Amino acid sequence: DLGGHDTYMHKEITEQADAVDRVLRGRIDDRFATVHLGGLNLDPREARAVRRVKILGCGTSYHAGLIGAQMIEELARIPADAEPASEFRYRDPVVDPDTLYIAVSQSGETYDALAAVQELKRKGARVLGVINVVGSAIAREADGGVYVHAGPEVCVVSTKCFTNTVVSFGLLALHLGRTRDLSVKDGKRIIEGLRRLPGQIAEILEQEPQIEKLAKEFADARSMLFIGRVRGYPVALEASLKLKEVSYIHAEAYPASELKHGPLALIEPAMPTVAIVPDDDLLEKNRAALEEIKARSGRILAVAHQEQEKADRTIVVPKNEDELDPILMGIPLQLLAYHTALALGRDIDKPRNLAKSVTVE
Ligand code: F6R
Numbered sequence: 001d002l003g004g005h006d007t008y009m010h011k012e013i014t015e016q017a018d019a020v021d022r023v024l025r026g027r028i029d030d031r032f033a034t035v036h037l038g039g040l041n042l043d044p045r046e047a048r049a050v051r052r053v054k055i056l057g058c059g060t061s062y063h064a065g066l067i068g069a070q071m072i073e074e075l076a077r078i079p080a081d082a083e084p085a086s087e088f089r090y091r092d093p094v095v096d097p098d099t100l101y102i103a104v105s106q107s108g109e110t111y112d113a114l115a116a117v118q119e120l121k122r123k124g125a126r127v128l129g130v131i132n133v134v135g136s137a138i139a140r141e142a143d144g145g146v147y148v149h150a151g152p153e154v155c156v157v158s159t160k161c162f163t164n165t166v167v168s169f170g171l172l173a174l175h176l177g178r179t180r181d182l183s184v185k186d187g188k189r190i191i192e193g194l195r196r197l198p199g200q201i202a203e204i205l206e207q208e209p210q211i212e213k214l215a216k217e218f219a220d221a222r223s224m225l226f227i228g229r230v231r232g233y234p235v236a237l238e239a240s241l242k243l244k245e246v247s248y249i250h251a252e253a254y255p256a257s258e259l260k261h262g263p264l265a266l267i268e269p270a271m272p273t274v275a276i277v278p279d280d281d282l283l284e285k286n287r288a289a290l291e292e293i294k295a296r297s298g299r300i301l302a303v304a305h306q307e308q309e310k311a312d313r314t315i316v317v318p319k320n321e322d323e324l325d326p327i328l329m330g331i332p333l334q335l336l337a338y339h340t341a342l343a344l345g346r347d348i349d350k351p352r353n354l355a356k357s358v359t360v361e
Contacts, residue, residue, distance in 0.1 A: 033187030041144025057104035068169030108136020193321035215339030228276030239333035
């Protein structure tokens with residue numbers, strides 16, 4: 001049921017404030033400044049014994065995992081990283097008993113992720129799932145985990161599930177942080193940030209008419225560059241994937257800090273750049289990157305917490321806590337991808353050559 005929307009992608013993008021509200025519901029514990037995650041199956045002693053976190057997923061779920069890894073490092077101070085599940089599986093990985101493995105999947109049926117989980121379990125590792133579809137193959141295989149409660153996602157391209165997965169990682173990072181060294185004060189700060197998310201998402205969605213105009217402005221591009229750094233880089237990766245999938249415009253994501261090491265050669269008016277520019281301790285560094293692009297006549301669309309002077313256009317998003325900013329910064333770019341695809345007359349809910357759930361290798 002499209003409920004008045006022209007596509008499921010549009011419907012699912014607009015459902016995100018409610019979806020995030022749902023993933024938070026019943027889980028926040030104000031008294032101890034933490035969250036309860038019923039199905040985690042990881043007691044405090046086990047949580048404290050974790051020496052590393054390795055997150056595995058494919059496509060958009062891998063990108064959500066990249067943000068999740070950063071949140072876990074920042075809030076729980078556990079070394080964490082994310083890797084595409086299929087790469088992990090085929091490089092004969094060292095399976096370490098002190099590492100907590102986390103498989104991320106919307107469908108819970110993605111073959112590469114499932115096979116990685118099975119291999120890990122065979123080697124005695126503890127594997128959690130961050131999954132949308134309840135009772136799916138990966139959910140059944142995992143030792144425990146977090147359901148992301150995004151509701152059914154029909155469009156082949158993932159939007160609301162990405163957002164809810166990243167929020168779920170925020171919850172997990174807070175939970176792990178509070179069983180380790182995250183202070184009550186920081187716990188409260190993150191909880192307040194989480195509670196602000198649904199209202200801030202609604203604010204972003206209200207900007208759709210302006211974003212639609214921007215999409216028409218940039219729809220003539222044959223190729224686009226997406227840049228960000230640290231917290232912003234996985235946002236750039238995901239936004240670039242979204243644009244490619246639905247509009248078929250070639251897009252590439254780079255850490256802004258790598259520009260000088262190669263991609264700057266591509267900059268010209270026909271190659272616009274989308275820059276993720278959060279108002280955090282890297283703001284000045286990001287602004288310097290915009291200047292480099294401008295000096296080479298590149299067109300720039302910034303997603304930022306305030307107007308960017310060097311950008312041709314800025315989408316201003318509400319500021320949250322630094323650690324949670326990545327959750328919000330990708331949302332306007334889902335709308336940009338959607339409206340670009342619409343302007344180009346693409347088959348938005350069923351992009352060519354793609355399937356919703358990839359149950360083969
Ligand atoms: C992108 C997209 C795919 C999936 C990937 C993993 O919009 O939908 O990249 O994210 O195929 O799927 P799940 O999360 O079901 O394991």
